[in-house]
Amino acid sequence: MNDMKNKINTKFFRQAVVIKALAHPTRLSIVDMLSKRNICVCEITKAIGNDISTVSKHLSVLKNSGLVDITRKGNQIFYNLKCPCILEFMNCIAKVSKTAAKEKIKQISCCDRKK
Amino acid sequence: MNDMKNKINTKFFRQAVVIKALAHPTRLSIVDMLSKRNICVCEITKAIGNDISTVSKHLSVLKNSGLVDITRKGNQIFYNLKCPCILEFMNCIAKVSKTAAKEKIKQISCCDRKK
DNA sequence: TGGCTATTTGGCAAAATAGGCAAATAGATG
DNA sequence: CATCTATTTGCCTATTTTGCCAAATAGCCA
Numbered sequence: 672m673n674d675m676k677n678k679i680n681t682k683f684f685r686q687a688v689v690i691k692a693l694a695h696p697t698r699l700s701i702v703d704m705l706s707k708r709n710i711c712v713c714e715i716t717k718a719i720g721n722d723i724s725t726v727s728k729h730l731s732v733l734k735n736s737g738l739v740d741i742t743r744k745g746n747q748i749f750y751n752l753k754c755p756c757i758l759e760f761m762n763c764i765a766k767v768s769k770t771a772a773k774e775k776i777k778q779i780s781c782c783d784r785k786k
Numbered sequence: 787m788n789d790m791k792n793k794i795n796t797k798f799f800r801q802a803v804v805i806k807a808l809a810h811p812t813r814l815s816i817v818d819m820l821s822k823r824n825i826c827v828c829e830i831t832k833a834i835g836n837d838i839s840t841v842s843k844h845l846s847v848l849k850n851s852g853l854v855d856i857t858r859k860g861n862q863i864f865y866n867l868k869c870p871c872i873l874e875f876m877n878c879i880a881k882v883s884k885t886a887a888k889e890k891i892k893q894i895s896c897c898d899r900k901k
Numbered sequence: 902t903g904g905c906t907a908t909t910t911g912g913c914a915a916a917a918t919a920g921g922c923a924a925a926t927a928g929a930t931g
Numbered sequence: 932c933a934t935c936t937a938t939t940t941g942c943c944t945a946t947t948t949t950g951c952c953a954a955a956t957a958g959c960c961a
Contacts, residue, residue, distance in 0.1 A: 683811040683818070685883045686876070694809040695949085696798040703798070712908060725950050727909055732948095737886025746907050746959060754885075756878035761801070763871035768800045770869075771852025810919085827938060840920050842939055847918095861928050861937050 692736030693757075697721065698729050701750075705739065706758055711747040807851030808872075812836065813844050816865075820854065821873050826862040 693699060697719055704710055704718060716726045730750055733739045738757065742749045808814060812834055819825055819833060831841045845865055848854045853872065857864045867873075 682880075683814040685887060686814055686879050687809055687811045689879050689883045689886065690805060690814070691809040691948095694802055694806040696802045697949095699798040699801055699805070713906090722951055723908075724910080724952080728950080731909075737882050737889065743958080746905090746957085748908065754878065754882050756881065760875035760878050763869065763875050764801050764804050765797075766871065767852050767869050768804045771804070772800055774852065806918095812919095828936090837921055838938075839922075839940080843919080846939075858928080861935090863938065 689736045689738065692732050692738055695729065695732075697726075698733055699761075701726075701729060701733065702738070702752065702757065702761070705750055705752045706755075709742070709749045709751040711744075711749050713747065715750070804851045804853065807847050807853055810844065810847075812841075813848055814876075816841075816844060816848065817853070817867065817872065817876075820865055820867045821870075824857070824864045824866040826859075826864050828862065830865070 693702065700719065701715055704715060712723065712727060712730065715730070716723045719726055730739070733750070734741065738753060739750050740753045742751065808817065815834065816830055819830060827838065827842060827845065830845070831838045834841055845854070848865070849856065853868055854865050855868045857866065
């Protein structure tokens with residue numbers, strides 16, 4: 672069991688960092704945008720609608736996880752997706768989330784089986 | 787831009803729920819175990835080494851996200867992975883996390899380029 | 902150099918998450 | 932029904948994450 676504790680502290684812990692980076696609606700939306708083309712911070716900020724400092728922090732979470740990279744062009748910093756395989760992953764997540772949503776609707780609308 | 791805000795509140799928000807469920811070392815470790823076979827709570831608890839109530843809460847996060855399902859057998863509850871595609875996804879995450887780790891080691895050991 | 906634009910960082914308060922203990926619940930079984 | 936085992940829930944505290952504002956940086960250009 673301490674065995675497993677150690678394991679958690681290495682492989683799973685590191686992987687969780689990457690997954691955590693994806694675990695926020697704003698960051699998912701950013702990843703979605705970046706999957707289409709590289710975009711600069713100011714454009715992302717416009718699309719998201721939060722304060723630019725907030726967006727910048729989200730971007731730095733993505734960068735630290737290793738999911739994205741940056742390129743400077745003049746004054747602007749462009750972010751780009753580093754690992755396209757993330758997109759397949761996103762398909763899988765989309766599937767799970769759609770199924771889950773449908774099931775929740777069923778549970779709510781059909782009959783409150785829980786007292 | 788409010789457009790995007792709305793989008794965040796629906797699709798990306800729901801997907802983030804699923805990803806958040808995966809974004810914890812303990813839960814990743816549970817998913818890894820479940821990928822091999824269905825296991826009951828008490829066995830998972832033994833492997834993880836946390837309090838059973840803690841493990842139970844992690845399991846309920848996974849269940850609410852739609853990633854796992856349960857089956858009762860006698861008075862034990864077995865958890866099982868609902869969506870095998872998660873495993874392919876994990877390969878991708880593993881790749882990103884390994885690359886990120888290597889790069890961090892490079893940054894630290896070779897030369898502190900940041901002042 | 903000095904001012905300009907784009908971006909990041911620091912500090913802080915609010916909200917969300919994690920983990921342990923004790924109590925509650927759900928079936929199984931005598 | 933009483934009790935036992937397996938699991939979940941409630942409550943509480945500690946930690947982490949978010950998001951905003953103000954201030955600091957970084958490169959560009961006159």
